[in-house]
Amino acid sequence: MSFIQVRDLEHGYSAGGLFSKRHRVQVLSGLNLDLHEGQSLGLLGGSGSGKSTLARLLMGLESADRGSIVFKGQPPFLQRVQMVFQDALSAFNPQRSIGWSIAEPLRHLSDMDAAACRARVEQLLQQVQLEARDIDKLPAQLSGGQLQRAGIARAMAIGPQLIILDEALSNLDRVLQVQILDLLAQVRRESGTGFLLITHDLSLVQRFCQRVVVLAEGKLVEDLPVTAQMRFTHPAARTLQEAVLPAMPRARSVRDHVDARTLEKL
Amino acid sequence: MSTLAAVYTGKKNGARIGYGLVALLLLMALFGPWLAPYDATLVNLDERLLPASASHWLGTDHLGRDVLSRLIVGTQLSLGSVVLVLGLVLVLGVVIGGIAGIVGGKVDMFLMRLCDMFLTFPTLVLAFFLIALLGTGLTNVIIAIALSHWAWYARMVRGMVLAQRNRDYVLASQLAGASRLTRLRQHVMPNVVGQLLVLASMDIGHMMLHVSGLSFLGLGVSPPTPEWGVMINDAKEFIWTQPQLLLWPGLMIFISVMAFNLLGDALRDCLDPSVLAEIKE
Amino acid sequence: MKQTLTIRGLTLKHRQRTLVDRVELTLKAGQVHALVGASGSGKSLTSLGILDLLPPGVHCSGASLLLDGQAVDAAQLRGRQVALVLQNPRSAFNPVRSLRQHALETLHVRGLQGLEAEQLIQATLHEVGLHDDQRVLDSFAFQLSGGMLQRMMIALALLADSRFLLADEPTSDLDVVAQARFLDLLQRLVEQRNLGVLLITHDMGVVARCADQVSVMAHGRIVEQADVHQLFNAPQSQEARTLLAAHHSLTMESCAP
Numbered sequence: 001m002s003f004i005q006v007r008d009l010e011h012g013y014s015a016g017g018l019f020s021k022r023h024r025v026q027v028l029s030g031l032n033l034d035l036h037e038g039q040s041l042g043l044l045g046g047s048g049s050g051k052s053t054l055a056r057l058l059m060g061l062e063s064a065d066r067g068s069i070v071f072k073g074q075p076p077f078l079q080r081v082q083m084v085f086q087d088a089l090s091a092f093n094p095q096r097s098i099g100w101s102i103a104e105p106l107r108h109l110s111d112m113d114a115a116a117c118r119a120r121v122e123q124l125l126q127q128v129q130l131e132a133r134d135i136d137k138l139p140a141q142l143s144g145g146q147l148q149r150a151g152i153a154r155a156m157a158i159g160p161q162l163i164i165l166d167e168a169l170s171n172l173d174r175v176l177q178v179q180i181l182d183l184l185a186q187v188r189r190e191s192g193t194g195f196l197l198i199t200h201d202l203s204l205v206q207r208f209c210q211r212v213v214v215l216a217e218g219k220l221v222e223d224l225p226v227t228a229q230m231r232f233t234h235p236a237a238r239t240l241q242e243a244v245l246p247a248m249p250r251a252r253s254v255r256d257h258v259d260a261r262t263l264e265k266l
Numbered sequence: 267m268s269t270l271a272a273v274y275t276g277k278k279n280g281a282r283i284g285y286g287l288v289a290l291l292l293l294m295a296l297f298g299p300w301l302a303p304y305d306a307t308l309v310n311l312d313e314r315l316l317p318a319s320a321s322h323w324l325g326t327d328h329l330g331r332d333v334l335s336r337l338i339v340g341t342q343l344s345l346g347s348v349v350l351v352l353g354l355v356l357v358l359g360v361v362i363g364g365i366a367g368i369v370g371g372k373v374d375m376f377l378m379r380l381c382d383m384f385l386t387f388p389t390l391v392l393a394f395f396l397i398a399l400l401g402t403g404l405t406n407v408i409i410a411i412a413l414s415h416w417a418w419y420a421r422m423v424r425g426m427v428l429a430q431r432n433r434d435y436v437l438a439s440q441l442a443g444a445s446r447l448t449r450l451r452q453h454v455m456p457n458v459v460g461q462l463l464v465l466a467s468m469d470i471g472h473m474m475l476h477v478s479g480l481s482f483l484g485l486g487v488s489p490p491t492p493e494w495g496v497m498i499n500d501a502k503e504f505i506w507t508q509p510q511l512l513l514w515p516g517l518m519i520f521i522s523v524m525a526f527n528l529l530g531d532a533l534r535d536c537l538d539p540s541v542l543a544e545i546k547e
Numbered sequence: 548m549k550q551t552l553t554i555r556g557l558t559l560k561h562r563q564r565t566l567v568d569r570v571e572l573t574l575k576a577g578q579v580h581a582l583v584g585a586s587g588s589g590k591s592l593t594s595l596g597i598l599d600l601l602p603p604g605v606h607c608s609g610a611s612l613l614l615d616g617q618a619v620d621a622a623q624l625r626g627r628q629v630a631l632v633l634q635n636p637r638s639a640f641n642p643v644r645s646l647r648q649h650a651l652e653t654l655h656v657r658g659l660q661g662l663e664a665e666q667l668i669q670a671t672l673h674e675v676g677l678h679d680d681q682r683v684l685d686s687f688a689f690q691l692s693g694g695m696l697q698r699m700m701i702a703l704a705l706l707a708d709s710r711f712l713l714a715d716e717p718t719s720d721l722d723v724v725a726q727a728r729f730l731d732l733l734q735r736l737v738e739q740r741n742l743g744v745l746l747i748t749h750d751m752g753v754v755a756r757c758a759d760q761v762s763v764m765a766h767g768r769i770v771e772q773a774d775v776h777q778l779f780n781a782p783q784s785q786e787a788r789t790l791l792a793a794h795h796s797l798t799m800e801s802c803a804p
Contacts, residue, residue: 009530035267045690047722090434093453101435108443144586154438175748175793200722203752203797243727245752247798249775261702 002072003080003161003194004035004058009067011053021253027053027092029218037161040188040195042205042226044240045215051198054215055166058196059083077111079109087166088147098150099135105158124153128183145176149183162194169197169204181208202244211246214240270310279383281535284528291522294341298461302335307490310385315508327500338519340492345522347408347486348474351464355473356420358461362416365422367431368450378424379474381425384417389476397485404493407486411476415469422465460533467530471523478519549615549628550576552743557610558768559596560588566605567592572781574743579733581754581775582747583790584764590747591634593764594713597745598625624711626656630704634694634716640688645788646699647684653706668706668794675702676732694725705736711743720752730756735754751794755779763787 009031012024027050035041045051056062058069059081071077082105085091092101103117104123112120122132128149139147148168155163165184169177184209187193197209205212205227214222216236224230232238294301303323318325324333364397366377384392387412396410430436438455444452478495480486496514501511519531559567572698574580582758595601596610599621612619625631640649647668654664656761671681671748688696697717704712714733718726734757736742746758746784751800754775761762761778765786769789771778782788 046724061437061440078441083438083441085434085438087434091438093439095456101438104439104444105442107450108445121502154442154611174751174797175585175749175789178793200724202723207797222684239724243723244751244798245727246754246755247795248779249758 004033004036004072005068005070006031006033006058007068008032008037009064009069011050011062011064011066012058014097015168019044026218028057028064031215031219032074033213033220034118035162035196037195038188038192038194040184040197040209041213042212043196043198043215044200044202044205044212045198046200046236046240049215050218051200051215052166055164055196055198058164072157078105079158080160081162081164082158082160082168084148084151084155085169086170088151088171089139090143091151092147094139097136097138098142098147101139102150102154102157107153108109109158116156118155124156125150127156127187128153138193145180146173148172148176150178152180152187156191156193160189160193162196164196164198166198167200170199170201177204178207184208200240202241247258280530281322284525284530284532287290287521288529291297291341291345291525294338294413295345296342298339298342302326303330303505304332304335306331306335306339306492308332309423309490315511316534317532318510325508325510326413327511328504329490333497333514335339336492337494337514340497340515341518343404343487343491344474344478344494347404347468347477348409351415351473351477352470354408355404355415356462356466358412358416359419359423360459363420364427365423365456366420366447366456367427374424377420380418382418384414385421387414387450390479393476393480397480402485402488403479407477407480411438411480413474415473418461421467423458423462426461427454430454430457460536464534465531467526470526470530474523476522550743551615551682552629552711553613553616554597555611555612555613557593557596558608559592559601559605560607560608566767567596569609570596570767570769572745572762572772573661573759573771574745576710576743577737577741578759578788579737579744579746579757580760580762580764581758582745582764583749583751583754584786585749585790586594588764588786589716589767590749590764594631594715594745594747597621597713598629600625600631607762609650623777626653626707628709628710629711629713630707630709632697632700632704632712632714632717634719636700636720637688639700640696642688645685645687646691646794649699649703650684650706657706657708668702671702671705672699674705675699677702678729692725694722694729697721697725697729701732705740706759710741711745713745713747715747716749717746717751718748726753749790751790752798755794763790 009028010026011027011028014022015025027155031054043051043054051079057064060077071080073183092098099118099121106112106117106120121135123135125132130146130149130153134142134146135149142150151168152163172180181204186196187194195208197205199205211227212222212224212226213220214232214234216234220232222237224232224234232241286503299478308331310326311324313326313330314328316322322334324337327333327336357507358522361382362377387395392414393407393410396413397406400406400409409448430453433453436449439453470481477486478493479495481495482499484499487496489496497515498512501515502509506513554573555571557567557570558565563592570593572580572582582590582593592601592605596607597612599607599789601607612621612624614624642645650668651664654660654667659667668684669680672683677683679694683691683695683699691699718729721729730753733744738745746753748754758775761773761775762769763778763784763786771782771784771787772784778787779791784793
């Protein structure tokens with residue numbers, strides 16, 4: 001059996017109120033998904049496709065209207081699945097040091113004492129390529145990229161089997177995105193942790209994931225292994241694929257060579 | 267506390283002045299009777315309404331009592347009563363607002379309607395009504411003002427709790443396995459209490475005026491107990507001949523209000539992470 | 548109509564630290580000039596500095612702006628010849644005013660009112676792809692998606708009849724699909740309306756998609772300036788190489804390790 005089995009998941013919420021009529025928005029309708037241990041899976045979807053809702057349901061932050069999410073073996077499930085948030089700055093208590101926040105899962109989910117926790121935090125900081133002295137810094141003192149690394153350190157602290165990255169790279173620039181993907185690949189190699197990368201950006205999935213599923217219209221419409229030549233068939237998936245920016249600039253049109261004054265006259 | 271110290275030593279002069287004034291006031295409140303040069307209640311009709319002199323630095327009042335002594339001893343009551351009011355208001359506000367914000371549902375609705383009831387009355391009108399019920403005297407003034415102020419704080423606390431509850435880092439804490447109570451204690455409340463203290467320190471001036479106001483109207487302390495509001499009341503008859511009798515207690519109220527406002531600014535800076543980071547560097 | 552906007556010697560300082568150092572670049576009508584660099588390189592400050600919209604504490608110690616060779620003041624350019632499109636579209640709109648009021652205000656500055664204004668607004672919204680114009684105009688900023696708000700920002704820029712557009716990371720907050728549509732729109736407008744665009748970005752993919760000229764910025768200085776093909780084929784500066792390496796590693800048709 002796979003590590004996580006999702007069957008016939010349905011979920012929605014009521015929207016509207018002061019400015020529009022109250023109506024039900026169905027976000028997920030009949031979703032089926034299998035997550036395997038140690039795998040890096042990319043969950044691709046446009047905005048509003050329900051990706052974040054699925055992440056919240058997987059983490060148990062909300063309960064689905066209908067359907068089931070089954071984990072192999074018994075919980076305690078928070079020790080096996082952890083999450084990294086999109087906005088690093090709001091994911092850390094601004095008045096607590098980074099070290100305190102990273103050690104939080106250890107304090108609640110393990111029986112390590114203070115000294116052991118500190119040692120583990122120092123080890124984690126090193127693993128995510130932050131400096132040991134950052135342990136006492138406040139979130140406001142770190143850059144966006146550094147803070148996201150701290151977020152990953154916190155997710156890794158308890159040694160989970162799966163880490164969900166809920167658009168965790170979307171707020172970073174390209175250079176940082178590549179650095180963090182490389183870091184995650186290294187973590188995967190070293191500890192066998194699985195990853196669920198939720199994003200709208202196919203290029204990130206192609207760099208890091210072994211398998212990709214596409215979420216559209218409330219269900220999965222594609223499920224492919226990631227290869228260099230992969231092509232989607234479903235129109236929503238193809239839109240996402242075609243929206244990826246080109247590698248090289250295309251040859252510009254005759255426009256370049258037309259005299260600006262001539263253009264004015266037209 | 268270390269952050270308070272950091273703000274003190276930082277570049278904020280207002281904070282230093284605030285701390286200094288509050289420390290001075292605290293000193294006067296605690297050690298008033300020993301610091302005062304004369305007995306604040308000693309009547310000496312031979313020395314009524316004397317102007318400032320070497321023996322009486324601020325002169326004497328209409329009963330020959332030393333004004334400076336009355337001011338110093340009066341600190342205990344004037345400030346003390348405000349602090350008590352504040353304490354009551356904060357406890358009521360945090361408990362009721364906190365429960366409403368955390369439990370939600372029908373409990374929240376009931377508590378907020380209770381707040382609405384108390385908020386409908388203008389503060390002083392409610393205070394008068396409560397004093398009419400309870401009788402005069404400083405204790406009753408404190409209770410009356412506390413009961414007329416708490417509802418606003420409860421609403422503020424409830425709003426803050428609701429806002430903090432859904433922050434990402436509170437969710438992160440949930441995912442780290444923290445229980446509801448732990449999340450409340452470590453993540454929600456520190457931010458709420460911090461903001462609350464800032465609001466409260468700004469409001470102290472307001473409360474002080476209410477306490478002094480009620481005393482001025484004769485509903486608070488009874489003579490000969492010194493208290494700034496009462497001193498203003500006593501001095502109003504002499505406004506044309508000895509205006510300084512009004513000036514000194516008024517000035518004390520002004521200085522106290524300013525001191526607490528500056529303290530409030532310093533507190534607010536303590537809680538602002540970007541200011542903290544700037545100071546740390 | 549104006550053809551070139553030249554910025555020379557733009558230097559911005561915060562207390563004693565120099566944040567932007569003697570930046571020089573030229574925008575041409577009908578061309579997209581990309582300004583790339585990593586976060587913190589000073590790109591956004593440069594665009595704010597051009598229009599003298601600096602954050603508190605930052606001051607400009609020297610800059611000259613030339614519109615077709617004539618010296619001009621930043622205040623003269625703002626909202627007329629030069630429009631600004633920001634990264635976070637939501638923050639650029641007044642939350643308590645409808646979009647119609649924003650559009651009318653923009654035209655009011657130009658002296659257009661009444662029926663003429665209404666028709667121009669409708670036409671411009673269609674041009675930027677907001678076909679449901681009445682619904683959009685009646686809405687407030689919080690009711691629309693990020694992509695739609697970005698288009699509205701462009702519409703406002705067009706209504707102001709600006710020849711030049713400074714777009715500061717306009718697609719960073721949008722998802723890939725909205726980004727692709729926005730960049731399509733931008734290119735179309737550059738061609739049809741002969742706009743001169745300064746496109747600030749950290750993403751070489753955006754540069755590859757739309758840019759004609761590229762300036763590379765690092766630590767507040769421009770370290771390389773070249774035609775886009777030249778930059779991609781033979782980058783000279785270390786910064787350009789780093790950015791291109793990250794870009795290519797994400798667009799290379801490769802599988803996960």
